[in-house]
Amino acid sequence: MLKAQSQSEMAYDKFQILTSTAIPLPLENVDTDQIIPARFLKATKREGFGDNLFRDWRYNGDDSLKQDFVLNNPTYSGKILVGGRNFGSGSSREHAAWAIYDYGFRCVVSSFFADIFKGNALNIGILPVQVSPEFLDKIFQAIEADPKAELVVDLPAQTISIAATGESESFAINGYKKHNMLNGFDDIDYLQAMKEEIKTFAEKSLY
Amino acid sequence: MSNSASTLFDKVWDAHVVRKIEDGPDVFLIDRHFIHEVTSPVAFLGLETRGISVLYPERTFATADHNTPTINQHLPVEDPLSANQLKALETNTAKYGISHWGLGDPKNGIVHVVGPENGITLPGMTIVCGDSHTSTHGAFGAIAFGIGTSEVEMVLSSQCIMQPKPKKMRITINGALGKGVTPKDVALFIISQITASGATGYFVEYAGEVFENMSMEGRMTVCNLSIEMGARGGMIAPDQTTFNYLEGRELAPKGEAWENALAYWKTLKTDEGATFDYELTYDASQIEPQITYGTNPGLGTGITQKIPTASAVKDGEASYKKSLNYMGFAENEEIIGKQVDYVFLGSCTNGRIEDFRAFASIVKGRKKADNITAWLVPGSHIVEAQIKEEGILDILTEAGFLLRQPGCSACLAMNDDKIPAGKYAVSTSNRNFEGRQGPGSRTLLASPLVAAAAAVTGVVTDPRELL
Ligand code: SF4
Numbered sequence: 001m002l003k004a005q006s007q008s009e010m011a012y013d014k015f016q017i018l019t020s021t022a023i024p025l026p027l028e029n030v031d032t033d034q035i036i037p038a039r040f041l042k043a044t045k046r047e048g049f050g051d052n053l054f055r056d057w058r059y060n061g062d063d064s065l066k067q068d069f070v071l072n073n074p075t076y077s078g079k080i081l082v083g084g085r086n087f088g089s090g091s092s093r094e095h096a097a098w099a100i101y102d103y104g105f106r107c108v109v110s111s112f113f114a115d116i117f118k119g120n121a122l123n124i125g126i127l128p129v130q131v132s133p134e135f136l137d138k139i140f141q142a143i144e145a146d147p148k149a150e151l152v153v154d155l156p157a158q159t160i161s162i163a164a165t166g167e168s169e170s171f172a173i174n175g176y177k178k179h180n181m182l183n184g185f186d187d188i189d190y191l192q193a194m195k196e197e198i199k200t201f202a203e204k205s206l207y
Numbered sequence: 208m209s210n211s212a213s214t215l216f217d218k219v220w221d222a223h224v225v226r227k228i229e230d231g232p233d234v235f236l237i238d239r240h241f242i243h244e245v246t247s248p249v250a251f252l253g254l255e256t257r258g259i260s261v262l263y264p265e266r267t268f269a270t271a272d273h274n275t276p277t278i279n280q281h282l283p284v285e286d287p288l289s290a291n292q293l294k295a296l297e298t299n300t301a302k303y304g305i306s307h308w309g310l311g312d313p314k315n316g317i318v319h320v321v322g323p324e325n326g327i328t329l330p331g332m333t334i335v336c337g338d339s340h341t342s343t344h345g346a347f348g349a350i351a352f353g354i355g356t357s358e359v360e361m362v363l364s365s366q367c368i369m370q371p372k373p374k375k376m377r378i379t380i381n382g383a384l385g386k387g388v389t390p391k392d393v394a395l396f397i398i399s400q401i402t403a404s405g406a407t408g409y410f411v412e413y414a415g416e417v418f419e420n421m422s423m424e425g426r427m428t429v430c431n432l433s434i435e436m437g438a439r440g441g442m443i444a445p446d447q448t449t450f451n452y453l454e455g456r457e458l459a460p461k462g463e464a465w466e467n468a469l470a471y472w473k474t475l476k477t478d479e480g481a482t483f484d485y486e487l488t489y490d491a492s493q494i495e496p497q498i499t500y501g502t503n504p505g506l507g508t509g510i511t512q513k514i515p516t517a518s519a520v521k522d523g524e525a526s527y528k529k530s531l532n533y534m535g536f537a538e539n540e541e542i543i544g545k546q547v548d549y550v551f552l553g554s555c556t557n558g559r560i561e562d563f564r565a566f567a568s569i570v571k572g573r574k575k576a577d578n579i580t581a582w583l584v585p586g587s588h589i590v591e592a593q594i595k596e597e598g599i600l601d602i603l604t605e606a607g608f609l610l611r612q613p614g615c616s617a618c619l620a621m622n623d624d625k626i627p628a629g630k631y632a633v634s635t636s637n638r639n640f641e642g643r644q645g646p647g648s649r650t651l652l653a654s655p656l657v658a659a660a661a662a663v664t665g666v667v668t669d670p671r672e673l674l
Contacts, residue, residue, distance in 0.1 A: 028526040029403055029503045033640040038619040042274070042288035044248035044295045056642050061628070084523065086404040089437065089503070090640060091619075092339040093246065094355035115373075115407055115439050116339060120355035174371070176231025186357070191365035192259060194226065194234065201225045202263065202366055206471070207238035207332055 011186035012125030018107055018153040019163070021078035023070055024143045030083050031090035032117060036099040038091075049095055050102030075147045082109045082139055088117025097121045107153050109160065111136040122177050123186065129153060129160050135169045138162065155181060212478040215444050216375050216410050219350045219475065223333045225367060232369040238332040240267040240362045241318045242305075244274055244292040245621070246337030250360035251299040261303040261363045268327055269300045269307040272317045273338075274621050277584050277611035280310055289622065303363075316587020316613040319343040319555035323427065324589050326456025330445035330472040335362060340555050340637060342433040345442035346426035347449055348475045350410070352440040373439050374484040376409040377477075380417040382491030387671040389565065390425035391557060391635065391654035393417060394432035395497035395507045401487070402521045403505035407437030409485065412477060417491050418443050423452040424561035431556045435504040435637055444476040496670055498542055499639050499652040501530040506639075510657065510669050514540045533641055534649050535629075543667050545651075549632035550581045550662040551644070552655055553611075554618035557635035558586030560593045562655040567602045569659035569673050575607035576665030582624055583608055584616040606663070620645045633661040 040052040057069050065072045081100065087110035088096065097120040100108065108126060111133045121128045131139070142149045142162045150163040155178065161168035173181070180186060191198070213221075226234040242250075247269070254260065261267070274289040284290040293310060300307035308314040314321060319340055322328045330348035335341060339353035358368045378397060398405075411433050418426060426443050433441030450469060453459045460468045499507035500514050506522070508515065514531070516538045517524045531537060536545075552558070552566050563585065575581060583603065585591040591613055594600050600610055617624040618636040620643065626632045628647025635658050639650035653661075656670035663673070 026525065027529065028523045031503065031638075031640045033619075033638065033643050037642055037646070038273075038621045039646075041245050041621065042286075042292055044292060045252065046249045056646055061646065084526065086407070086437070089403060090339070090638060092337060092341075092353035092355055094249075094337075094357060097355070112404065112407070114404065114437060116353055116355065120357065123355060123357040174231050176228050176369075187369045188253070188257065188259075188357070188361055188364060190369070191234070191361055191367055192257075195262070195365060198225055198234070198236070198365055198367055199262075202236055205223075205236060205238065207266075207329065 012184050013106070014184040015106065015125065015127055015155050015181045017155065018079060019150055020080050021076070021148055022080035022082050022109070022139070022143055022151050023076045023078055024140055025070055025081060025083045026140050028084040029086045029089055032088060032093050032096035033090055035088070035096040036093065041093060041095050046098055048102065049099035050104065053099040053103045079105055080107045080109060080151055080153065081105045082136070082143070085110060085112040085133070087113050089114040092116045092120070094120045094124065097124050097126055101126050109136070109139065109151070122181070125181070125184065127153065127155065127181060129171045131160060131169050131171060138167060212480040214375055214477045214481045214483065215348060215412055215442060215475055216350065219331055219333065219348070220372060222331070232371045234367050235370040236333065236367055237335050237362050238266065239322070239327055239334045241322055241334070241336035241341070242267060242269045242359060243318050243336070243338065244271050244296040246356050247299065247359055248292060248295045249356050250363060251295070253360040254364060259364045261305065262366050264304040266366060267305045267363065268322070269296055269305055270315055270318050270321055271296055271309050273615045273619065275310050275614040276622050277582070277614050277616045277624055280612045284310070313588050316589065317555045317558060317615055319427070319431065320558060320586030320590065323347065323423070324456065324587060326453055326459030329453065329459065329468070330449060331475050335368065339434045340431050342438070342440040343427050343431040343555055345430040345433065345440050346423060348442055348445035348472070350440065350442065353434065373410040374408055375412070376406055376438070376485040376487070377412045377414055377483045379415040379486070379488045380491055381415045382417065384417060384491050384494065387496050387656055387674050388494050389654040389656060390421055390428040392494055392497045394429045395499065395504065395652065396494045397489070398432065398436045398504050399497065399507040400489070401436055403435060403503040404437040405505070406433070409438050411438045411441040413441055413443050414477070419446065422561060423448060424559040427559065428556055432504070432637055445472050496654060496657055498657055498667065500534060500536055500542055501527070502533055502639055502641050503530070504637065504639060504652060506530060507652065508542070510542060510667070512542065514538055514542060543669060545667040546631055547579065547633050547661045547666055548630040549626050550579055550658050551584070551617045551632055551634040551636060552658050553582065553584030553586065553616050554636035555586060556637045557655050558584060558590065560590050562635065563590070563594050563599050564597070565655040566659040567599045569656060569670060570606040570608065570663055571602045573606055573663040575662055578665045579662050581608050581662050582611060582617055584611045585613050587613050608662070617644050619643065620648070626650070633658050633667065
């Protein structure tokens with residue numbers, strides 16, 4: 001059934017194996033209002049949201065940097081953001097996922113994701129990796145011990161590992177989404193390819 | 208359990224699956240799509256980039272609400288970025304032939320208020336919008352939930368989204384609610400019990416006497432807050448209360464179509480013996496007026512209680528401490544008597560006529576406290592008109608309050624209605640996140656009655672003492 005997809009161009013970068021250092025944010029319930037506050041949702045285009053990622057945690061009222069926030073700490077860098085449980089709760093704003101992507105992250109790791117955020121992330125090419133609370137602790141410890149510690153996120157094998165120790169855990173993703181992520185495809189192409197089937201169904205529906 | 212017994216949720220969901228993808232989501236047909244100025248522009252841009260169009264423009268409805276000012280709506284919008292988004296909505300809807308209730312239109316208002324009051328929202332429908340509180344429409348026995356902008360583009364272009372079927376939870380509350388206990392308290396109570404992520408992965412059905420005896424406005428408040436416990440949405444089986452509310456609404460079916468619809472709607476309930484993945488039961492007598500003290504909606508408690516210690520809450524200690532620190536509160540403090548600077552009555556949670564009636568029932572014959580700045584924002588022009596008709600405006604004016612014009616306002620503070628840094632607001636909206644109501648703002652979520660009690664006393668007050 002995946003063959004039915006007509007793919008003219010990729011919607012976002014393909015995701016295969018990502019080896020990167022990571023930025024730790026060991027807080028629970030990081031909500032989308034923190035990821036991108038509402039006052040920055042006034043654009044009519046999708047670019048540039050990374051500048052305001054975690055705006056109020058990153059900057060003081062006078063736009064100076066808050067030195068104690070992890071994104072302002074040069075010790076930490078990387079394409080992987082590691083958050084506490086219930087990451088991405090709150091508003092459905094896809095801008096939160098855009099901001100994370102635009103800042104340069106390609107993967108978010110947590111022990112638990114809010115539903116809408118998880119769906120939005122997958123739709124725009126960020127891989128949400130859900131690990132056990134124990135493995136999440138290990139990741140935080142590894143980064144604390146060595147900020148240059150690398151994580152290896154292997155989408156084909158569906159595993160995430162801590163490079164230094166070799167400790168590893170597998171994660172879940174459905175076959176359809178995995179195929180999309182591996183190839184940089186998105187749902188809109190899939191739906192366009194089955195438009196006639198949808199029309200037949202929609203035209204006999206009650207509403 | 209008989210094999211044929213199914214839940215309300217299953218009945219509506221299964222009727223909308225166009226295609227099942229093996230090891231993937233369902234291709235899910237959407238009956239009604241609401242859009243607003245903030246989460247739709249990029250979706251329209253996507254259509255253009257791909258060279259595709261809107262498949263069923265008559266199934267999408269647009270209103271301007273998130274960004275709109277709540278005073279002087281007849282004047283041009285000052286903020287150029289907001290004005291630009293409003294303009295984009297107008298241009299995009301005109302281009303594709305989508306109905307648009309812009310600023311100044313008599314039908315304009317908050318998307319989740321205007322949908323039901325105009326009869327667009329009906330039982331058995333699937334409804335989505337790029338706003339997480341789309342769950343509101345579940346009050347009518349619809350499956351309704353918030354989506355991201357990529358999905359807005361999917362619905363515009365194909366009337367479908369790709370959606371894995373959530374698990375099912377039922378929350379049953381029997382008994383009668385006590386004096387001063389409102390639907391908002393019921394919802395805040397549940398969230399405080401199961402936390403802000405307690406229903407993640409689930410779709411909730413609310414059942415039992417408390418919901419059966421609730422008005423449509425109250426049911427909308429409860430379903431609205433489903434998202435604050437992490438659920439994708441919540442729903443309540445349609446009944447005579449639902450049918451009475453809908454009959455005669457402008458876009459609701461009429462004549463023979465109404466009779467046919469009614470016959471179908473009456474089948475929309477969970478069958479005896481149908482099973483859920485998770486069941487929760489409470490008794491109405493457990494619930495007192497609620498208020499939140501932290502920075503997620505799960506951090507709330509009965510108004511007469513103290514702020515819990517870190518060990519008594521289910522959030523991690525670091526997050527909890529950060530939360531109390533932000534609020535300027537400490538463990539074990541009394542909540543009653545706390546300082547309040549602002550009161551916000553409004554939003555898609557509590558911006559309906561019943562909420563203004565409740566607020567007025569307390570402020571009647573009293574005066575606004577001097578230290579309070581109050582923003583009373585109706586959910587729509589229709590609500591605004593009703594407030595005037597019922598004489599509520601006179602009561603508010605006599606007590607020293609002003610009525611603003613409809614919109615989302617301080618719920619997300621995208622317009623000028625921002626609570627200043629460090630100030631405390633008792634708000635009837637739905638989120639107390641850091642900075643939600645303006646950078647540095649501190650929000651205590653509560654019912655319209657608690658908001659009114661704070662507005663006339665100047666501090667957090669148990670509304671039962673004023674009823
Ligand atoms: S009132 Fe608040 S929650 Fe409701 S639609 Fe507006 S912004 Fe969203």
